[in-house]
Amino acid sequence: MRVVTLTINDQLLSGRDDETILQVAKAHNIQIPTLCQLDGLSTWGGCRLCLVHIHGSDKLSPACVTKVTEGMVVETESERLNKYRHTIVEMLYTEGNHICSVCVSNNNCELQSTAQNLGIDHISLPYLYPSRTVDASHERFVFDPNRCILCTRCVRVCDEIEGAHTWDVAGRGINSHLITDLNEAWGESTSCTSCGKCVEVCPTGSLYEKGKAGGEMVKHAEFLTYIEEMRKNHK
Amino acid sequence: MNANNLNNSKAQTIRSNDDLLLCAEREKDRQAQYKQNLFVCMGTACQSCGSTEVLKALSSRIKDLGLEKDYLISPGGCQGNCSQAPLVSVHPQNVLYQNISPQNTNDIIGSLKGSPIKELSCDNQSSFFARQTRIVTEYRGLLNPERIEDYIAVGGFSSLLKVLTQMSPSQVIQEITCSGLRGRGGAGYPTGLKWSTVAKANDSQKYVICNADEGDPGAFMNRNVLEDYPYKILEGMTIAGYAVGANQGYVYVRAEYDVAVKRVENAIKNMQRLALLGNSIGNTSFNFNLEVRVGGGAFVCGEETALIASIEGGRALPSPRPPYPAESGLWGHPTLINNVETYGHIAPIIRNGSQWFANIGTQKSKGTKTFALSGCIKNTGLVEVALGTTLREMIFDIGGGVPEGRKFKAVQTGGPAGGCIPESQLDASIDYESLKSLGSFMGSGGMIVMDDSSCMVDVAKYFMQFCAAESCGKCIPCRVGTVHIYDLLNKITKGEASLEDLSQLESLCDVVQNTSLCGLGQGAPNPVLSTLHFFKDEYIAHIVDHICPAGACGPKGQDLRRPACVL
Amino acid sequence: MNNKKTLATVWLDGCSGCHMSILDMDERLLELLTHVDLVYSPLVDNKTFPENVDITLVEGAVSSDEDLHKIKMIREKTKILVSLGDCAVTANVPSMRNPLSVGAILERVSDGSVIRQPADVPLLLANAQPVHNYVKVDVFVPGCPPSANVIHSILMDLLSNRKTNINKITRFGA
Amino acid sequence: MPSSSPINAPHSMAPPTDDPRWRLVDTTMRHYGYAPNALIETLRIVQESFGYLDAIAMKYIARSLRMPLSKVYGVVTFYGLFRLKPPGEHTCTVCLGTACYIKGAKNLLDAVKLCTGLLLGQTSADNKISLLSCRCFGACGIAPAAILDGQVIGNLNSSEMEKHIRKWTVSK
Known part of the structure; x- marks a missing residue:
């Protein structure tokens, strides 16, 4: 492990060479938008919001997986990046049925706040209006696939932290969707421990506690780092 | 079946070059006993046109006539000119018969003693054959792909024994690097460099994988090569294993290629039988084993990280690189x-030397490449040409041009990540750089010719539908973006789009190309971008005049928005 | 000669909440009216949409043939068209019917007992859509409903040709 | 009873039925040492033997390979090869590769639709015919092509396709 110096947005910074651009940026209060990344879980690299420019490379690089190197020069903001991030978030809005005004996570939603931070005030792409059925069979939680953005945080937390692997993704492409067990009702799942971690890490109102009304569902994704830390200490 | 004589008696192992030469001599002797060898093509096209029946008819007729000792009838590999299927070749008479049916059996057998039948034979000196340069498809159609001895008789495995006994791994890599060989999967990454990266990696366990998940629609080169030359591929893999320090290899084949799977499995068994796989190959300390893995039908498996995920038994989702599989x-x-x-x-490179190989092709693209010619072209089939051949030579000399007095419009190369190249660019040479500069891509080697009845917007839509259906769904731009692009193209082909839709289309292509996680998404907009570049007038015709000039999206000249006639 | 700007408000497929929010400007309405004439609105008694309106606030999604006809006409007669509230901006709650077919919806609401499409009821479009899917929109004001403060500040900015940073003051669902 | 169901011994798990085809499935898993990478191959063997994959088979494989159910389902639905429902008595697989598309694969689909009313991916109500498509099976040289009950047929046109399908619809 070595300490390296690099430049992010004209700021000279230092970081460890096992850290990602995202980690170093975060440590220095430089905001890079993310949706699938969550501290304490494995890296997914699917949302593409954290793409940044690295000088000397034609391709954009995901900040969540790219490790910092000595002398690296990174730009996290540009008109081009903003256009890309804008369009990707618009894509998410068109892919599902996101009705913020009636959502349990209204005001506590990472998709909503990301859109706001990016300056999105309307969606110019046509909505796809998929037909998806809500699963309210679990005694404590509800899964509303209309609000799912397939970040797979629930899949990862269930597999990596809880160890149950109740959730996974089925199908592919635009037909990808979350399932529990063999695509059975969540309430019938034999593997679910009802621990609720999936609900806590869900960035939107797709997974929520029963009985919550519009805007009442507040998530606590930060608990994960605590669990991770505790586990490390036990080892 | 008719030749289980003493030459083929006890299976012996091959531990040295002498063993190999002995085996080759025996096989040559065996073949020389026959006055003529007849090979019936068992390629996909020939089989579907009845070559199995031809093989049966010939064999049983020869048997009835008691001529089994004079004539050997074997299933053979693909001859390349699939449009004339089924094909039968006769050696040493050196005749290629085309469009053969079981009815021709007597005539063919009758002619074996005398001169060939003119009416049935195909000109095997025509430019379709003469213009080709064969390395991968050497001995085209003249090897029984089931028999390892056939391959050994033409020098097979001499390269493997040479590297094991005379070369160090780094010398092998040096030789491959000097040859200038670049990856034939499409991207053209220097093979020697890839090998040396893996060789340098510090790990006692390494793997070699053969990507035979040929997924490009309109490409069947890998299928053909695996079906006909399984031993050559496995020999190459074994040499690679030695060079990079791996002891296990996997051949990842699409499930649809059932014949290829069987042939490769059979080839592995035969190599094991002769001790060309397993422990202490060639009496050296090199151990190497091979296994076949059958893919489940997902185009994204062509992406190496996705392919690895699939071999591991999971959903074939690509992962961000770095880390590269080499590490x-x-x-x-x-x-x-x-x-x-x-x-x-x-x-072939090891056998003939890197210099020999480097002399074929262009400055930056060395050697040969196989292509699957199909679509609106006279000679459909599989061809192998030196890189640097022009598209025009390929389509008009080798392919024989567009049939039925229609007009050539475009050639599509590179599969779903490729592009459509118009008539005006046909003098471009076929190599990695030149195709890329035309907004297309070498790809795995599909070459689909389109005439004036094809609409370029419709073609772009076809590829986008393919990419949307094959997107793994992991990253957002590919999962959702391809659907939006498809919807826009669909709107255009219905004559309902506006010029704003066209600019949104271009903008979406930019996003999907530059933000997608893997090659599938990054390449998906290419067919749209290349048709927009060369055939923008067709897009404009659909949008402004609401007509499809080619008559593919609706009756020619008719307003596309008019509802179809309901009877 | 009156040099006040003209303001119109229209109500398509929405709950009228955005109009309630306009009324929530309370005493600021009086101040606003010193700058503009309210020439057409559900709140005033004018049956025809006038020509050359400076600013039109649209509440609601485009859901029926009547909405569509109206918004096209309004666009032609308006200089600055404002999508006010989530229904106009995103189609919001009205769009929740979109995954279903129109036939299924009418079947359900009429319970099979009345004629499915009475002559005097506007024909439903296949989907409830945001206004900008049919006509060009100049300003988007998300929110369900946007607060009186937001509406006030947008209007004051528009009247004095200032650019508003909309995302600083409102968002979807706000 | 309790002694015979040790929770940690999935390898000795009995197959769902005494159908001999399960033996082949077990052999496959054993060949791979019950490692997770046996999944796709095992699923393929089950489908080859039984025609499709049902919940019973998926559960059995998941337990034998000690794998989460959702992972098995995720894999099954990812690959185009796997089916969750039994196929019809006859299958018509139309190639939708580029060469076939250019040469009129669309017309072949229309022809099947005309005789049977089937759309892509559907199986007729009497379970007689399934209409499937595939991405290029490498018969581009004889495009447009289709696989009818396992046999590749090339250079097809609508009327020939219709003839082939009619054979299935009339025959008992």
């Missing part, structure tokens, strides 16, 4: 992944 691949170990055809070049 951390299959089960986290350094892994070499090359395309079928890349491995097909290895044994």
Whole structure:
């Protein structure tokens, strides 16, 4: 492990060479938008919001997986990046049925706040209006696939932290969707421990506690780092 | 079946070059006993046109006539000119018969003693054959792909024994690097460089993978090569294993290619039987084993990280690179992944030397490449040409041009990540750089010719539908963006789009191309971008005049928005 | 000669909440009216949409043939068209019917007992859509409903040709 | 009873039925040492033997390979090869590769639709015919092509396709 110096947005910074651009940026209060990344879980690299420019490379690089190197020069903001991030978030809005005004996570939603931070005030792409059925069979939680953005945080937390692997993704492409067990009702799942971690890490109102009304569902994704830390200490 | 004589008696192992030469001599002797050898093509096209019946009819007739000792009838590999299927070739008479049915059996057998039948034979000196340069498809159609001895008789495995006994791994890599060979899967990454990266990786466990998940619609080179030259591919893989320090290899084949799967499995068994796989190959300390893995039908498996995920038994989702498979691949170990055809070049390069190979092709693109010619062209089939051949030579000299007095419009190369090249660019040479500069892509080698009845917007839509259906769904731009692009193209083909839709289309292509995680998404907009570049007038005609000039999206000249006639 | 700007408000497929929010400007309405004439609105008694309106606030999604006809006409007669509230901006709650077919919806609401499409009821479009899917929109004001403060500040900015940073003051669902 | 169901011994798990085809499935898993990478191959063997994959088979494989159910389902639905429902008595697989598309694969689909009313991916109500498509099976040289009950047929046109399908619809 070595300490390296690099430049992010004209700021000279230092970081460890096992850290990602995202980690170093975060440590220095430089905001890079993310949706699938969550501290304490494995890296997914699917949302593409954290793409940044690295000088000397034609391709954009995901900040969540790219490790910092000595002398690296990174730009996290540009008109081009903003256009890309804008369009990707618009894509998410068109892919599902996101009705913020009636959502349990209204005001506590990472998709909503990301859109706001990016300056999105309307969606110019046509909505796809998929037909998806809500699963309210679990005694404590509800899964509303209309609000799912397939970040797979629930899949990862269930597999990596809880160890149950109740959730996974089925199908592919635009037909990808979350399932529990063999695509059975969540309430019938034999593997679910009802621990609720999936609900806590869900960035939107797709997974929520029963009985919550519009805007009442507040998530606590930060608990994960605590669990991770505790586990490390036990080892 | 008719030749289980003493020459083929006890299976012996091959531990040295002498063993190999002995085996080759025996096989040559065996073949020389026959006055003529007849090979019936068992390629997909020939089989579907009845070559199995032809083989049966010929064999049983020869038997009835008691001529089994004079004539050997064997199933053979693809001859290349699939449009004339089924094909039968006769050697040493050197005749290729075309469009053969069981009714021709007597005539053919009758002619074996005398001169060939003119009416049935195909001109095997025509430019379709003469213009080709064969390395991977050497001995085209003249090897029984089931028999390892056929391959040994023409010098097979001499390269493997040469590297094991006379070369160090780094010398092998040096030789491949000097040859200038580049990956034949499409991207053209220097093979020697890839090998040396894996060789340098510090791990006691490494893997070699052959990517035979040929997924490009309109490409069947890998299928053909695996079906006809399984031993050559496996020899290449084994040499690669030695060079990079791997002891286990996997051939990842599409499930649809059932014949290829069987042939490769059979080839592995035969190599094991002769001790060309397993422990202490060639009496050296080199151990290497091979296994076949059958893919489940997902185009994204062509992406190396997705392919690895699939071999590991999971959903074939690509993962961000770095780390590259060369550092951390299959089960986290350094892994070499090359395309079928890349491995097909290895044994010939070792046998003939890197200089020989480097003399073929262009400055930056060395050697030959196989292509699957199809679509609106006279001679459909599989061809192998030196890189640097022009598209015009390929389509008009080798392919014989567009049939039925229609007009050539475009040639599509590079599969779903490729582009459509118009008439005006046909003098471009076929190599990695030149195709890229035309907004297309070498790809695995599909070449689909389109005439004036094809609409370029419709073609772009076809590819976008393919990419949307094959997107793995992991990253947002590919999962959702391809659907939006498809919807826009669909709107255009219905004559309902506006010029704003066209600019949104261009903007979406930019996003999907530059933000997608893997090659599938990054390449998906290419067919749209290349048709927009060369055939923008067709897009404009659909949008402004609401007509499809080619008559593919609706009756020619008729307003596309008019509802179809309901009877 | 009156040099006040003209303001119109229209109500398509929405709950009228955005109009309630306009009324929530309370005493600021009086101040606003010193700058503009309210020439057409559900709140005033004018049956025809006038020509050359400076600013039109649209509440609601485009859901029926009547909405569509109206918004096209309004666009032609308006200089600055404002999508006010989530229904106009995103189609919001009205769009929740979109995954279903129109036939299924009418079947359900009429319970099979009345004629499915009475002559005097506007024909439903296949989907409830945001206004900008049919006509060009100049300003988007998300929110369900946007607060009186937001509406006030947008209007004051528009009247004095200032650019508003909309995302600083409102968002979807706000 | 309790002694015979040790929770940690999935390898000795009995197959769902005494159908001999399960033996082949077990052999496959054993060949791979019950490692997770046996999944796709095992699923393929089950489908080859039984025609499709049902919940019973998926559960059995998941337990034998000690794998989460959702992972098995995720894999099954990812690959185009796997089916969750039994196929019809006859299958018509139309190639939708580029060469076939250019040469009129669309017309072949229309022809099947005309005789049977089937759309892509559907199986007729009497379970007689399934209409499937595939991405290029490498018969581009004889495009447009289709696989009818396992046999590749090339250079097809609508009327020939219709003839082939009619054979299935009339025959008992």
